[in-house]
Each structure stands twice: as structure tokens, then as C-alpha cells.
Amino acid sequence: MLRQMLSKPENGRMYWEETVRQMASIGLGSVGIVAFVAVFMGGVSAVQTVYQLVAPYISLTVVGSIVTNSSILELGPSVTSLVLAGKIGSNIASELGYMRSSEQIDALEIMGVNPVAYLVGPKILACLTMIPLLVVISISTAIAGGMVICQLTGLITYDQFIEGARSSFLAYDVFFAMCKAFTFAFFISSVSAYHGYHVHGGALEVGRASTKAVVYCCILILSGDYILAELLL
Amino acid sequence: MIQLKGIGKRFGEQQVLQDIHASFGQGRINMVIGASGSGKSVLMKIMVGLVVPDQGELFYENSSLGAMDRSEKQVLRQNIGMLFQNAALFDSLTVEDNLLFPLRMFKPAPRAQMLDRVAYCLEKVGLAGKGPLFPSELSGGMKKRVGIARAIVLEPRYLFCDEPNSGLDPKTSLRIDHLIRDLTQEFNITTVVNTHDMNSVLECADHIIFLHKGRKTWEGDRQQILKSENEDLNELVYATRHLQQYRDQAF
Numbered sequence: 001m002l003r004q005m006l007s008k009p010e011n012g013r014m015y016w017e018e019t020v021r022q023m024a025s026i027g028l029g030s031v032g033i034v035a036f037v038a039v040f041m042g043g044v045s046a047v048q049t050v051y052q053l054v055a056p057y058i059s060l061t062v063v064g065s066i067v068t069n070s071s072i073l074e075l076g077p078s079v080t081s082l083v084l085a086g087k088i089g090s091n092i093a094s095e096l097g098y099m100r101s102s103e104q105i106d107a108l109e110i111m112g113v114n115p116v117a118y119l120v121g122p123k124i125l126a127c128l129t130m131i132p133l134l135v136v137i138s139i140s141t142a143i144a145g146g147m148v149i150c151q152l153t154g155l156i157t158y159d160q161f162i163e164g165a166r167s168s169f170l171a172y173d174v175f176f177a178m179c180k181a182f183t184f185a186f187f188i189s190s191v192s193a194y195h196g197y198h199v200h201g202g203a204l205e206v207g208r209a210s211t212k213a214v215v216y217c218c219i220l221i222l223s224g225d226y227i228l229a230e231l232l233l
Numbered sequence: 234m235i236q237l238k239g240i241g242k243r244f245g246e247q248q249v250l251q252d253i254h255a256s257f258g259q260g261r262i263n264m265v266i267g268a269s270g271s272g273k274s275v276l277m278k279i280m281v282g283l284v285v286p287d288q289g290e291l292f293y294e295n296s297s298l299g300a301m302d303r304s305e306k307q308v309l310r311q312n313i314g315m316l317f318q319n320a321a322l323f324d325s326l327t328v329e330d331n332l333l334f335p336l337r338m339f340k341p342a343p344r345a346q347m348l349d350r351v352a353y354c355l356e357k358v359g360l361a362g363k364g365p366l367f368p369s370e371l372s373g374g375m376k377k378r379v380g381i382a383r384a385i386v387l388e389p390r391y392l393f394c395d396e397p398n399s400g401l402d403p404k405t406s407l408r409i410d411h412l413i414r415d416l417t418q419e420f421n422i423t424t425v426v427n428t429h430d431m432n433s434v435l436e437c438a439d440h441i442i443f444l445h446k447g448r449k450t451w452e453g454d455r456q457q458i459l460k461s462e463n464e465d466l467n468e469l470v471y472a473t474r475h476l477q478q479y480r481d482q483a484f
Binding site: 007010011013014102103104106107109110111112113 | 281282283303306307308310311313315317318319321322323324334335337338339341387
């Protein structure tokens with residue numbers, strides 16, 4: 001399937017337009033949910049970190065450090081990807097599955113369009129570009145959320161949080177987060193597209209394909225998370 | 234002209250098509266008839282290249298489809314229009330964009346010129362002014378007509394229609410039949426229609442082949458079909474008691 005995707009486009013402009021459309025749908029369409037999840041992710045990790053820091057000799061600036069590091073290394077890329085597997089993955093699988101069952105994919109093929117290249121290619125490309133951006137938004141929002149909640153609830157001040165965040169920041173961690181984001185983006189787009197594209201049957205099979213896509217994506221994200229951590233950290 | 238030479242197809246243990254020989258002429262409506270499960274749809278999918286046959290060869294004019302490379306197949310496909318059973322319109326696009334899609338993909342031209350072509354095709358199928366509507370806003374008959382308009386927008390030499398009347402009332406069915414007949418004659422297209430609707434067959438079939446359990450067991454035209462001695466065919470043609478009575482009185 002991936003090999004078929006690499007064939008020469010029949011009309012480059014149409015493919016580009018489809019890619020931009022997918023980028024808008026996947027990227028802009030997911031900003032809200034990603035930001036919402038991230039704010040609370042950052043807030044909860046801040047509150048729980050303070051809760052566990054009972055020793056008086058530990059500086060509270062550590063809260064900023066832990067929230068920032070956990071957001072960059074784990075919460076931002078992994079949790080966001082799991083959320084996106086549910087949103088984007090099921091969307092891709094059900095869209096392609098419906099197109100298959102309603103013969104729209106056959107219609108494209110008979111017209112002379114390569115349906116894998118036209119339908120799957122732009123989705124994978126859009127995921128590879130937009131999911132890392134969404135992860136960046138998620139990490140930034142989680143850190144900001146943690147910081148604001150710490151200040152509002154009086155746990156620690158902005159200055160203490162920022163001091164802690166700066167003290168342990170490593171640029172390599174961002175590189176690691178982006179590696180995870182690209183890998184998970186590829187898992188989400190390709191696995192979901194595969195399950196949707198190969199649907200046989202009607203509405204029931206489309207639903208099953210969508211569920212399967214999300215489950216396989218989650219398994220791949222979690223196992224990939226461990227493998228990348230072993231390899232890169 | 235499309236020629237089928239010894240086409241056979243098997244799915245697992247089931248032999249779906251066996252040794253089909255036929256030839257479909259230009260400017261004529263060629264109908265493939267048969268009961269459900271007789272192999273009509275598989276034969277059509279083989280003809281348009283969606284399914285590869287296990288045996289036999291298929292020729293468009295004198296070129297074998299099996300021997301064509303990817304680019305030759307792509308050129309051929311731009312000469313093929315197909316109306317699907319459920320029209321297979323792109324739901325996310327308006328009627329106008331559905332028709333513009335193949336034009337923009339394969340024959341890009343100034344937008345005004347392409348819109349003229351779209352308007353012409355919509356007018357041909359009696360849907361002038363319906364361009365801004367989405368497929369979900371159309372009736373079953375209108376969807377089929379948009380499907381036909383999309384099939385002819387690239388001026389194809391071959392038109393395939395899979396069960397064009399399924400799910401339509403008799404009046405709309407007749408309208409679709411006349412539309413297919415008029416387009417076939419006006420543009421001198423080689424048209425192949427899959428159906429088990431005897432009204433359509435008697436209304437406009439120029440050439441008919443009958444499939445029974447994956448084999449071609451009869452071939453003729455709409456005058457000959459009523460006098461056929463083929464029992465399997467007669468079961469399909471005279472499926473209702475009223476028609477059986479008519480046949481008994483006539484012959």
C-alpha cells in the first residue's frame with residue numbers, strides 16, 4: 001500500500017490541495033481537544049507533584065522542573081498521540097471505510113486516479129506535519145496550564161515555576177519528543193488508513209475497522225513509546 | 234468495441250464466471266442480464282479493470298487490457314465512464330465539484346471553460362441549476378443522473394452502468410433508460426448495462442447476453458428475447474404470473 005502511494009500524481013495541484021485540506025482538517029480540527037487535554041494534564045501533574053513533595057528540604061521549584069520534563073518527555077507526545085489516535089485515527093478509518101463501501105474508491109480508480117496515492121498519501125503527509133505541531137502546542141499548553149494552576153491555587157509562584165523549568169531543561173528532550181511525535185503520527189495515519197481502505201462490507205465493518213484502527217494505534221503508540229525511550233534516552 | 238474472449242473468474246472454491254465470450258458494439262446498448270448472483274457485477278468489474286480475470290482476455294478495440302501497462306490503462310480509463318449502482322458520488326463535494334473533479338484531474342482548463350462543460354452535462358441529464366447541491370440533498374433518481382453526468386463529463390468512448398434502475402420507481406427508471414439510450418446514440422458510445430429489470434431490457438437493449446450461474450447461456454436482441462426457448466432465461470423474463478399468462482396466450 002505504501003509503495004502504491006509513492007507513484008507519480010496524475011495532477012500535482014489536486015494532490016497538493018487535498019493535502020492542504022487534510023492539514024486543515026487534522027491540524028485545526030484537533031487544536032481545541034489537544035489544548036483542553038493539555039491544560040488539565042499540566043494542572044494535574046503540578047498538583048500531584050506538590051502533593052508528593054512532603055519533605056521540607058526539597059525546593060518547590062522542582063514542581064516546575066517535573067511538570068516541564070514530564071510534559072516534554074511523556075505527557076505531550078504520548079498522551080496527545082493517544083487522544084489523536086481516537087480522534088484522527090477513527091476519522092481516517094471510517095472515512096476511507098465509508099468511501100470503500102459506497103464504491104467511491106472504485107469510482108476514483110475507474111476514473112484513472114490512483115486511490116491510494118490520492119486518498120492515503122495526503123492524510124499521511126498531513127499527519128506527519130500537523131501531529132508534531134499539535135504535540136508542540138500540547139507541551140506548551142501543559143506547561144502553561146501547570147504554571148497558571150500553581151499560581152492560582154497558591155502552590156508556588158510563576159517565578160518559582162519558571163526557575164524550576166529552566167534549571168532542568170534540555171534541548172535533547174525536545175528532539176526526543178519530536179521523534180516520538182513523528183513516529184506516532186506515522187502509526188496513526190498509516191494504520192488507520194490501512195484498516196479503512198481494506199474494509200469489505202457495510203456499516204458494521206466500517207465501525208469494526210474504525211475500532212480496530214484505534215486499538216492497534218494505541219498498542220503501537222504505547223509499545224513504540226517504550227522502544228523509543230530505550231533507544232534514545 | 235469491447236471483446237471478451239474466454240473470461241473466467243474464481244473466488245476461492247466458487248467459479249463465478251466461466252468461459253465468457255462476447256462482443257459489445259459501438260453506438261449500441263449492450264445489456265448483461267441474469268438473476269442475482271449470476272456473475273454480472275464481477276463481469277463488469279473485470280471489464281473496467283477493477284478485477285483481474287483468471288482466464289481469458291479482454292480487448293478494447295484491438296488492445297488487450299491485460300497487456301496494457303499502468304500508463305496505458307490510465308489513458309483507457311479516461312475513456313471509460315461508469316454509473317455505479319448507488320451512484321458513488323463524492324459526498325463531501327457538491328454536484329458541480331463532483332463533475333469538476335475528473336475535469337480538473339485530467340483535463341485542466343480555465344475554470345469558466347470547465348464550468349461550461351459541467352453545465353452542459355447537467356443540462357443533458359435534466360439537472361441544470363442543481364450544481365450547488367450536495368449529494369445528500371438529492372433523490373435517488375437525481376443521484377443516478379448526476380452519476381451519469383459525471384460519467385460522461387470526460388466524453389468517454391465506453392459507458393458502463395451497474396444496475397442503473399435499482400431502487401427507482403418505474404417512471405424514474407424509464408427516464409434513466411431513455412437518458413442512457415439518448416447519450417449512447419448521440420455520442421456513439423459503447424454502452425454496457427448490467428440489469429435484471431426486464432422493462433429496461435425491452436425498452437432499450439440493442440444487444441443482450443444472459444448469464445446463468447456464471448456462464449453465458451443466451452445472446453440476442455430485445456425482439457428475440459421474448460421468443461427464446463432458454464428455460465433459465467424465460468424464468469427471468471416471465472418472472473411474474475401475469476407475464477407467464479401473456480406468454481401462454483401469445484405462443
